[in-house]
Amino acid sequence: MRHLLLRLEPVVWLLFGQGIMIGTMLLTAYLAVVGLAIPLGIVSPDALAYDRALRLGSSLIGRVVLFALIALPLWKGAHHVRSLSIDFGGLSRDIVVAPLLYSLALLGSLLALVAVVRL
Amino acid sequence: MSRAVHPHSMTPSRPGRTRAAPPQAPTGWYAQPRMLRYLLFDATGIVYLLCGFGALRAVWMLGSGPSAWAAFQQEYARTPLILLHVVCLAAVIFVGVRFFRLFPKAQPAKIGPAKPPPRPILHAGLYAAWIAVSGGLSLILAGGIF
Numbered sequence: 001m002r003h004l005l006l007r008l009e010p011v012v013w014l015l016f017g018q019g020i021m022i023g024t025m026l027l028t029a030y031l032a033v034v035g036l037a038i039p040l041g042i043v044s045p046d047a048l049a050y051d052r053a054l055r056l057g058s059s060l061i062g063r064v065v066l067f068a069l070i071a072l073p074l075w076k077g078a079h080h081v082r083s084l085s086i087d088f089g090g091l092s093r094d095i096v097v098a099p100l101l102y103s104l105a106l107l108g109s110l111l112a113l114v115a116v117v118r119l
Numbered sequence: 120m121s122r123a124v125h126p127h128s129m130t131p132s133r134p135g136r137t138r139a140a141p142p143q144a145p146t147g148w149y150a151q152p153r154m155l156r157y158l159l160f161d162a163t164g165i166v167y168l169l170c171g172f173g174a175l176r177a178v179w180m181l182g183s184g185p186s187a188w189a190a191f192q193q194e195y196a197r198t199p200l201i202l203l204h205v206v207c208l209a210a211v212i213f214v215g216v217r218f219f220r221l222f223p224k225a226q227p228a229k230i231g232p233a234k235p236p237p238r239p240i241l242h243a244g245l246y247a248a249w250i251a252v253s254g255g256l257s258l259i260l261a262g263g264i265f
Contacts, residue, residue: 006126019167021222024215025249027170029256031211034177035204037261039196047262048192050185056265057181065256066178074171080164087149087158108171115178 005098012079012102018068019076026069058119066119070112071105078105160217166210169203219245 037043046052056062078101085097148154180191194200222245223238235241258264 003125003127007123020214020218021245022252023167024211024218025252026256027167027174027211028208028215028249028253029260030174031170031204031208032253033257033260035195036201036208038192039201039204043261045192048260050181050188052262053181053188056259057178066174070171070174070178072171073167073174077164077166077168077171080161081168082164084158084161084164087161104168105171108175112175112178115175115182118182119178 001095001099008102012075015072015075015105016079019072019074019079022068023072023076026065027073030069054119057116063116063119067112067116070115071109074105074108074112078102156217160214163210163214166207167214170207170211215249219249 033043034048038045038048057066082094082098082101086094089097149158177191180187195204219242223235223241226235226238226241228234236244
């Protein structure tokens with residue numbers, strides 16, 4: 001397993017890096033508008049009324065952006081939580097923690113794919 | 120083409136003799152300000168996992184029809200979720216500021232014949248991209264354009 005993790009390291013680091021860079025850029029807007037501005041009434045809820053939200057989300061660019069918005073932060077999250085686990089628990093339990101976290105990110109990414117396809 | 124070698128192929132079969140004590144972290148290492156900021160940066164991973172699965176749920180509800188989407192929007196208007204989103208946004212901005220400050224320092228001096236741009240330009244470029252992407256997406260989501 002440790003060998004496999006080392007072999008996968010470049011792929012995981014690519015996804016982790018994009019999770020920080022692109023994920024941060026996308027999440028800023030998502031949290032600011034969908035998570036705060038609309039619920040607080042700063043922006044009209046009509047902006048994301050069902051028909052408009054579906055039209056935006058189901059376009060090709062919309063699907064790609066939504067997939068990136070979901071999947072990339074998951075890989076950033078998984079890798080950083082793994083790092084936190086190593087800092088506090090040492091390398092001994094990494095053999096269990098790392099596959100668990102990366103499997104979670106992979107599962108989330110696959111579900112994201114299904115979610116954007118069914119829009 | 121030769122195949123990739125095992126990463127541990129050069130590791131000796133048994134550890135060599137040494138008179139040095141095994142490395143140990145000093146007591147209270149996590150409370151040092153620099154370590155605390157580093158650990159906080161790592162801990163934002165939990166926030167990103169939450170945000171990723173939260174966004175997944177949002178897209179899933181959107182794909183489930185108008186009534187599911189309306190229920191989702193009502194749920195987002197609840198105070199605990201608004202407070203959670205404030206914390207998440209603060210964490211995301213913290214990650215952006217820290218990462219975009221570190222990114223230029225982490226660049227190699229040269230990639231083949233090409234040199235990366237000077238650090239201040241790279242730093243400014245990252246902020247410009249952040250503002251452009253976030254601003255553009257915010258405008259779209261808020262109904263300003265499209």
